């Protein structure tokens with residue numbers, strides 16, 4: 593099982609925001625019958641978690657049914673990435689069926705918590721399942737990717753002043769301030785996307801690939817009804833950027849809109 597306390601001791605671990613009490617990591621290890629001197633070990637890694645399915649009534653059938661139609665499986669996580677996970681297994685079996693016998697150790701890792709933090713893989717590393725190389729069969733454009741995105745999460749808590757809706761001018765609606773914030777985050781996204789990236793990695797990241805999503809997760813006032821001017825809105829955002837982007841460049845590109853929004857909200861929203 594993932595262990596939040598154990599994860600906290602590793603520098604690569606991400607913030608734990610969900611319950612890990614029923615979140616196992618499964619690893620199968622192939623030990624060569626005749627290990628060779630200097631043989632290189634390998635990890636075949638895939639994740640089993642998925643991003644939220646959204647409104648189920650917008651799906652043709654339940655996202656959890658695994659419906660098969662014309663040879664394709666439809667359902668949340670079928671492609672990303674149960675397919676890759678199973679492909680790892682079948683590739684290994686196919687190699688052995690072809691008469692090839694790995695002379696180094698191979699770990700097959702099925703990990704949770706990839707979509708948010710990578711903590712499943714970190715947990716496997718912490719338990720000693722490491723290797724010379726790792727192959728993650730993530731289905732990205734059916735191409736080999738040698739580097740990947742970095743990302744941060746951040747929360748912004750927008751505070752307003754509660755009031756009754758019939759005299760809303762006496763209050764300060766946190767939602768209105770959040771609109772400005774989200775707009776400026778989009779401007780920031782545009783600026784970051786202007787920063788060119790070299791092709792030292794795979795070439796995949798030469799086109800703008802930085803994106804940001806922000807959503808209001810709570811807008812609470814004294815009353816949870818439309819009659820109240822909201823006094824609080826919490827925005828959670830996920831920022832990612834391509835490899836080779838440097839903090840200083842990002843900081844310079846971000847200082848104007850972020851400062852304008854985050855440090856002077858009251859001046860903008862009387």
Ligand SMILES: [Zn+2]
Pocket residue numbers: 639672673706730731
């Ligand atoms: Zn994935």
